Structure formats: C-alpha cells, structure tokens
Amino acid sequence: MATDYQSIYILGEGMLLQERKLDVISNNLANVNTPGFKKDFLSSLSYYVPDGVKAPNNLPSDPSNNYVYPVVEDIRTILSQGSLVKTDNPLDFAIEGEGFFAVMDEEGNIIYTRKGIFRINEEGLLTTEEGYLVLDENLNPISVQGEISVTSEGEIFIGDNPTGRFGIFFLTNPQKIGEDFFTGTPILAQDYKIFQGFYEASNVNAIKEVVKIIETVRAHEIFSKLIQMNDEVQGKVNNMI
Numbered sequence: 001m002a003t004d005y006q007s008i009y010i011l012g013e014g015m016l017l018q019e020r021k022l023d024v025i026s027n028n029l030a031n032v033n034t035p036g037f038k039k040d041f042l043s044s045l046s047y048y049v050p051d052g053v054k055a056p057n058n059l060p061s062d063p064s065n066n067y068v069y070p071v072v073e074d075i076r077t078i079l080s081q082g083s084l085v086k087t088d089n090p091l092d093f094a095i096e097g098e099g100f101f102a103v104m105d106e107e108g109n110i111i112y113t114r115k116g117i118f119r120i121n122e123e124g125l126l127t128t129e130e131g132y133l134v135l136d137e138n139l140n141p142i143s144v145q146g147e148i149s150v151t152s153e154g155e156i157f158i159g160d161n162p163t164g165r166f167g168i169f170f171l172t173n174p175q176k177i178g179e180d181f182f183t184g185t186p187i188l189a190q191d192y193k194i195f196q197g198f199y200e201a202s203n204v205n206a207i208k209e210v211v212k213i214i215e216t217v218r219a220h221e222i223f224s225k226l227i228q229m230n231d232e233v234q235g236k237v238n239n240m241i
Contacts, residue, residue: 007230008227008230008231008234010070011223011226011227011230012223012227013070013071014070014219014223015220015223015224015227017044017070017071017072018216018217018219018220018223019220020042020072021042021044021212021216022213022216022217022220024040024041024042024075025209025212025213025216026213027040028040028204028209029204029206029209029210029213031179031202031204032202032204032206032209033201033202034179034180034202035085035115035117035199035200035201035202036082036113036114036115036116036117036180036199036200036201036202037082037115037179037180037202037203037204038077038078038079038080038082038114038176038202038203039077039078039202039203039204039209040075040076040077040078040176041075041076041077041078042072042074042075043072043073043074043075043076044070044071044072044073045070045071045073077174077176077182078203079174079203080203081096081097081200081203082114082200082201082202082203083200083201084096084195084198084199084200084201085198085199085200085201086197086198087197087198087199088197089197090147090148090149090196090197091117091118091119091120091126091148092116092117092118092196092197092198092199093116093118093150093166093194093195093196093198093199094116094194094195094198094199094200095114095116095168095192095193095194095195095200096192096193096194096195096200097189097191097192097193098170098189098190098191098192099168099169099170099189099192100112100113100114100168100169100170100171100174100182100189101113101114101115101116101134101135101166101167101168102134102135102139102167102168102169102186103128103132103133103134103135103181104132104133104135104139104141105130105132106131106132110135110139110186111132111177111181111182111183112169112171112174112181112182112183112184112186113128113180113181113182114180114200115128115129115180115199115200116199116200117129117199118134119131120144124143124144124145125141125142125143125144126141126142126143126144126148134166135167136156136164136165136166136167137154137164137165137166137167137168137188138164138167139167140164142156142163142164142166143158143163144158145158146158146159147159149196150166150194150196151194152193152194152195153165153193153194154166154168154192154194166194168188168189168192168194169186169187169188169189170186170187170188170189170190171183171184171185171186172184172185172187173185
C-alpha cells in the first residue's frame with residue numbers, strides 16, 4: 001500500500017533538504033576570504049496537503065499525495081556589514097552602512113556590488129576587476145585622469161578638482177548574481193560612509209559555518225538511519241502479510 005511507504009518519502013525529502021543546506025553553507029565557507037561577499041541562508045518550511053486529505057490511488061512520491069514534507073522555502077542573502085580591511089591602495093573603496101556601488105557590465109546592464117576593489121582601464125575609466133565600468137550618481141562612467149581622492153560622502157576629486165560622486169544605491173528586493181553582484185530596485189543611499197584605501201571583507205563567520213556543517217551532516221545521518229529502520233519494519237510487516 002502507498003501509505004506504508006509515505007514515511008520513507010517524507011524522510012527522504014528531509015535528507016534532500018539537508019543536502020541543499022550543505023551546498024549553501026559550503027559555498028559560504030568557500031567565500032570566507034572573498035571581498036564584499038554576502039553569505040546566504042536557507043530557510044525551510046513544512047508542506048501540508050490541503051485539508052490533510054490524502055488522494056487515493058496516487059504515488060506517494062507525489063507531494064500532493066502525502067500529508068507533510070520538509071521543503072526549501074527560500075535562500076536569502078544576509079546583507080550584514082563585513083569588516084573593513086586596510087590596504088592603502090587609492091583604488092580600493094569600502095562602504096560602511098547601506099548601499100552598493102553601481103557598475104555597468106559588458107552588456108550594458110546596471111548591476112550593483114559591495115566589492116570596491118577597482119582598476120583604471122586603458123581609456124582612463126574606473127572599472128571593477130571584471131572590467132565593468134564603475135558609475136557615478138548619474139550613472140555615468142567615472143574618468144580618472146590623475147590622482148584620485150574620495151571623501152566619506154563619496155565625492156570624487158581628481159587632484160584638487162571635484163568631478164562627481166560615486167553612485168551609491170540602496171536596493172529594495174536585492175537578488176544576488178553570482179558571488180559579487182546584485183540586482184534590485186535602486187534608490188540613492190543616504191546612510192553610508194566611503195573609506196578609501198580599504199575594502200569590505202566577507203561577512204561569513206567561518207566558525208559558525210563549520211558548526212552549521214556539523215549540525216547538517218548529523219541531521220542527514222539521522223534521516224538516513226530512520227529510513228533504514230523504517231524499511232526494516234516495512235520488510236517485516238510484508239513478510240508477515
């Protein structure tokens with residue numbers, strides 16, 4: 001009977017959930033030293049069949065044919081502040097507070113990053129390490145034809161001449177792209193400071209992530225043992241029948 005194996009499918013879904021958690025935590029640990037990286041967090045929930053009524057004659061592998069499953073709800077990015085690392089490189093910049101640097105990728109899309117490790121390209125324009133153009137508050141490329149200095153408010157000087165201001169934007173509904181970049185609905189940020197000669201480190205706490213890995217592996221092992229025990233019980237029941 002299908003209901004005999006329902007618990008195995010539920011426990012199996014629990015194992016898959018722990019494996020997905022392990023993927024997220026492992027990625028966080030892999031980027032513990034990535035400047036500007038923001039860690040991810042996987043949240044889970046219980047999937048309930050409407051009204052708790054089991055549909056007859058359907059496979060138990062169909063979630064709608066079971067009572068409750070543990071499933072992934074969402075993977076959220078935690079945007080907490082990372083520590084500031086001093087480099088004394090005049091092309092390194094860190095944001096303390098809210099906001100992201102605005103940059104333009106190779107396809108002309110405007111995206112956002114907290115990783116302020118910049119370069120000057122052959123045309124004298126400020127770019128990211130990937131070659132994306134860094135933009136000012138009017139979303140124009142920033143030309144650096146001389147010694148650059150930046151105030152804590154993000155105002156840019158070339159020598160003694162003010163030439164604009166960094167485009168620092170607060171994002172509503174931010175969505176991560178890869179490891180360093182985000183999309184979202186931008187508005188000019190207000191509550192921030194710019195530090196020149198610094199970059200923002202990853203906000204991953206390695207010790208906490210290792211603890212999470214241990215907890216997740218143990219939970220996976222428990223689900224696996226419960227499946228084995230359940231299978232043994234079902235086997236004995238079938239032999240009796």
